[in-house]
Structure formats: C-alpha cells, structure tokens
Amino acid sequence: MDTAGKPITCKAAVLWEFNKPLSFETIEVAPPKAGEVRIKVVANSTCHSDLHVIDGALWEKRMQCPLILGHEGAGIVESVGEGVTEVQAGDHVIPLWNPQCRECENCKSNKTNVCSKLRDTQNAGLMPDKTTRFTCNGKTVYHFMGCSTFSEYTVVSDLSICKINPEAPLDKVCVIGCGISTGYGAAINSAKVTEGSSCAVFGLGAVGLSAVMGCKAAGAKTIIAIDINPDKAEIAKKLGATDFMNPKDLGQIPIEGVILQQTGGRGIDFTFECIGNAATMKSAFYSCHNAWGVCTIVGVTPPTQELSIITLAIVAGRKLQGSVFGGYKGKDDVPKLVEQYMNKELNIDDFISQNIKLEEVNEAFDTMRQGKLARSVVKFE
Structure with a gap:
C-alpha cells in the first residue's frame, strides 16, 4: 500500500x-513536510x-515529555x-x-x-x-x-x-x-593520536571501547583501558588495549597518581574521558603528560555540573578539549x-x-x- x-x-x-x-504505544506519524524525510x-x-x-x-529542564527517544x-x-x-x-x-x-x-x-x-x-x-x-x-x-x-x-x-x-x-x-563514531573519531580526529604514543581511556562503554579502537588504529604503542567493571578487560584488549586498570583495585591511591608513578611523573600523551563525570574528567586531565598531554572530554555531564582544575596544570602545556560526534x-x-x-x-x-x-x-x-x-x-x- x-x-x-x-x-x-x-x-x-x-x-x-x-x-x-x-x-x-501505537502512535501516528504525519507525512514529511518540505525539507523533511x-x-x-x-x-x-x-x-x-x-x-x-x-x-x-x-x-530535563529543556526537554518536554512525552517524547520518543533513540538516535542510533x-x-x-x-x-x-x-x-x-x-x-x-x-x-x-x-x-x-x-x-x-x-x-x-x-x-x-x-x-x-x-x-x-x-x-x-x-x-x-x-x-x-x-x-x-x-x-x-x-x-x-x-x-x-x-x-x-x-x-x-x-x-x-x-x-x-x-x-x-x-x-x-x-x-x-x-x-x-x-x-562508534563518537569514540573512534575522538581519537582519530579530535585528539589526533600519534603513532607510538601512549593513551588512557576512562570508561569502557561503547564510546570508550571505540576510543580504544581508534587509538589502536592511529598506531598508539600503549593503550590503558580504565573501568571499574573487570569484565570489560577482555573486550578492551581485543579491541586494542595493552593494559587494563580497575580504580577499585588501587586502594586509596587515585588513578592519576598510579599513572604518574608508572610514567616517572610525566603522564600519558593522550587521555579520553568517556563517562560524563567531573571527577573522572579531573583524573583524565591530571593523568596527561605534564608538558604536552591532551585530554579529550567525550562524556556528557548534567548541564549544571562544573569542572575545577588547577590553572598551573594547564600553563605547563597540558591541553583540555571537547569532542562532539568524534x-x-x-x-x-x-x-x-x-x-x-x-x-x-x-x-x-x-x-x-x-x-x-x-x-x-x-x-x-x-x-x-x-x-x-x-x-x-x-x-x-
């Protein structure tokens, strides 16, 4: 018909x-108007x-219900x-x-x-x-x-x-x-991960795992996958991670402290926050190389959430940036x-x-x- x-x-x-x-529900979908499909x-x-x-x-404050979700x-x-x-x-x-x-x-x-x-x-x-x-x-x-x-x-x-x-x-x-586009592109297009570099990805949902895959495609030498769910380790390594860290296994030491210890205080070349949490964003930023590290924020927080960082940590050369749709x-x-x-x-x-x-x-x-x-x-x- x-x-x-x-x-x-x-x-x-x-x-x-x-x-x-x-x-x-059963809904009614009107025909497309001019310029619509x-x-x-x-x-x-x-x-x-x-x-x-x-x-x-x-x-929530700018959206209206009822609405139909879905964008993938x-x-x-x-x-x-x-x-x-x-x-x-x-x-x-x-x-x-x-x-x-x-x-x-x-x-x-x-x-x-x-x-x-x-x-x-x-x-x-x-x-x-x-x-x-x-x-x-x-x-x-x-x-x-x-x-x-x-x-x-x-x-x-x-x-x-x-x-x-x-x-x-x-x-x-x-x-x-x-x-996939959001995480993969964050590594390839936004951060421009370089061959032989070190990377750390915070949060291993589909976006984070895609970022891991993008870091591998860009030729990163070290890719640290970070998540509190140990079950994510296997898939992360399959997609290119060289290491897996669970912050819950580190005791009282913050994840950025462990990363800095392991890198002689220098930090990681490229970090990615793929959760949408201000505390994790701080960890990703402070995990960056202290002279040229690039921290890319991919996760989305509630609109009122703020991020507080020490300004001197930027002056030395670290960069903080966002990425939309990779x-x-x-x-x-x-x-x-x-x-x-x-x-x-x-x-x-x-x-x-x-x-x-x-x-x-x-x-x-x-x-x-x-x-x-x-x-x-x-x-x-």
Missing part, C-alpha cells in the same frame, strides 16, 4: 515522564544518552517532502543527531563539525517549523535529538540524514549513528565509516551484545545501568 502523503500508524516506545520506564526504521541501538534522559540526568538508528526512506533531493524513497540511510547543513558558518569551517542550523528547535524536541510529527491518543509527542528512532517510523530534517551503501546490514551500522561531519563522513565496516577496517560486531524486540528495551536499559552490556540493538519486524 502506498503510504506517501498519508499518516502512518505504528509502534513506538514513548517516555511519558522522566524516571519512568518507556511505554509501548520519513524513514521506516529497521534497527536502533541503545545508548547511554537515551538512558540519561530516562533517568532525568540530562536536559538506520532505516529505509519511506517518502520525502517537497524540495528534498539528496535521498528518495527506498534509499538506505542513517539519521544524524549532529546535522550538517553545509551552509552555516560552522559547516563551512574545517575547525568544527557542529552545525548551528537546527540547534534551537532540535533541543526543544521540535522539527524546524517548531511543530512535531508524532501524536499518541490525540496528544503531541516530541522528538529527540532530531532522530526519535525508537519508533517503527520517524520523520527527520533532510539536514539530519545521510545515504549509505544499500548492502550494509542496518542492524550493524546503526551503531555508527553515535557510539569530529565527524555527518553527511560527508558517516557513509565513509560504513564503507570502512564493509571493508572490514572497522569493527562493529563486537560492540553488539544482543538483538532485542522493541518491547524488551526497558530490560536492555536495566542491564546498561548495571554496566553489563555495550549495545543492544532493537530490530523492528
């Missing part, structure tokens, strides 16, 4: 209230950013709105929570990958025209990060989508939509990452712990809270 130009009724996971489980979502993986929103730890998805274009030329019905695509308009000052610069075009409406859970395309039982439902892929169908701006190789398995490459420009670079996977140059399979149904996503987030799984992939039937 031709659905173009018509509302579609489908299943979605809806967050009605912060600190409550997702509810599985409606996607049949084939697969979507779970991410800590989704979990933080559920738990009320991120963005992949699917097939169902229909397009007026003026859309880059994709058409039937194309295989990955939605981009970090859009690329190619027109704003940021997009035209090689200094950043953060497009400024949709920021205000996207943060408010709205489409560019300040409305939404979702309703449930007659109530407006808001979008999340311009994607909302915990739904069988979603609508995104044509700035927030990229066309990919139709041969790529969508239930694998969906993870490129955030986790420094990748979505439309230009995500299709290339898909090709890297297809050419067996990028490991994705080891990041996927299980395939689940949409109705099992609350349980998947519970295991993520416990630190047991990297990514669970929802496969829509």
Whole structure:
C-alpha cells in the first residue's frame, strides 16, 4: 500500500515522564513536510544518552515529555517532502543527531563539525517549523535529538540524514549513528593520536571501547583501558588495549597518581574521558603528560555540573578539549565509516551484545545501568 502523503500508524516506545520506564504505544506519524524525510526504521541501538534522559540526568529542564527517544538508528526512506533531493524513497540511510547543513558558518569551517542550523528547535524536541510529527491518543509527542528512532517510523530534517551503501546490514551500522563514531573519531580526529604514543581511556562503554579502537588504529604503542567493571578487560584488549586498570583495585591511591608513578611523573600523551563525570574528567586531565598531554572530554555531564582544575596544570602545556560526534561531519563522513565496516577496517560486531524486540528495551536499559552490556540493538519486524 502506498503510504506517501498519508499518516502512518505504528509502534513506538514513548517516555511519558522522566524516571519512568518507556511505554509501548501505537502512535501516528504525519507525512514529511518540505525539507523533511520519513524513514521506516529497521534497527536502533541503545545508548547511554537515551538512558540519561530516562533517568532525568540530562536536559530535563529543556526537554518536554512525552517524547520518543533513540538516535542510533538506520532505516529505509519511506517518502520525502517537497524540495528534498539528496535521498528518495527506498534509499538506505542513517539519521544524524549532529546535522550538517553545509551552509552555516560552522559547516563551512574545517575547525568544527557542529552545525548551528537546527540547534534551537532540535533541543526543544521540535522539527524546524517548531511543530512535531508524532501524536499518541490525540496528544503531541516530541522528538529527540532530531532522530526519535525508537519508533517503527520517524520523520527527520533532510539536514539530519545521510545515504549509505544499500548492502550494509542496518542492524550493524546503526551503531555508527553515535557510539562508534563518537569514540573512534575522538581519537582519530579530535585528539589526533600519534603513532607510538601512549593513551588512557576512562570508561569502557561503547564510546570508550571505540576510543580504544581508534587509538589502536592511529598506531598508539600503549593503550590503558580504565573501568571499574573487570569484565570489560577482555573486550578492551581485543579491541586494542595493552593494559587494563580497575580504580577499585588501587586502594586509596587515585588513578592519576598510579599513572604518574608508572610514567616517572610525566603522564600519558593522550587521555579520553568517556563517562560524563567531573571527577573522572579531573583524573583524565591530571593523568596527561605534564608538558604536552591532551585530554579529550567525550562524556556528557548534567548541564549544571562544573569542572575545577588547577590553572598551573594547564600553563605547563597540558591541553583540555571537547569532542562532539568524534569530529565527524555527518553527511560527508558517516557513509565513509560504513564503507570502512564493509571493508572490514572497522569493527562493529563486537560492540553488539544482543538483538532485542522493541518491547524488551526497558530490560536492555536495566542491564546498561548495571554496566553489563555495550549495545543492544532493537530490530523492528
């Protein structure tokens, strides 16, 4: 049946209230307007950013419920709105929570990958025209990060989508939509890890493990993987870590103290914080080489959390920087990452712990809270 130009009724996971489980509802998805694309979502993986929103730890004051989470998805274009030329019905695509308009000052610069075009409406859970395309039982439902892929169908701006190789398995490459690109690119693009260098990665979720993989790809000689879960050691070493540290095994000595002891007081060339915790960020920073170390912050904290460091630790030469989406420009670079996977140059399979149904996503987030799984992939039937 031709659905173009018509509302579609489908299943979605809806967050009605912060600190409550997702509810599985039948929703209505409106047709795309001008400059928009409606996607049949084939697969979507779970991410800590989704979990933080559920738990009320991120963005609660600027987000509105009900909303549909999900931003690590992949699917097939169902229909397009007026003026859309880059994709058409039937194309295989990955939605981009970090859009690329190619027109704003940021997009035209090689200094950043953060497009400024949709920021205000996207943060408010709205489409560019300040409305939404979702309703449930007659109530407006808001979008999340311009994607909302915990739904069988979603609508995104044509700035927030990229066309990919139709041969790529969508239930694998969906993870490129955030986790793998964010960590891998932090090492390759943001920090620019050098061959023969030393690296330390704090936090071994999917982002941290991807950073480990990126450090290896860049040719780092020493890669210290750090996590309080000893079960992460095996996968970290499989992806390239040379050493594993569990801060709980160090007694009263802080992790940065141990690292400085082991490096003769100098520190590590490149460190990465992939958790989103101010205390861990301080540890990552003070673990840096005291003259040229680069600390890259990848983890996202609650908006009011502050980071306090000693200014003299910077004057000597340490650098503190952030990284968004691994420094990748979505439309230009995500299709290339898909090709890297297809050419067996990028490991994705080891990041996927299980395939689940949409109705099992609350349980998947519970295991993520416990630190047991990297990514669970929802496969829509």
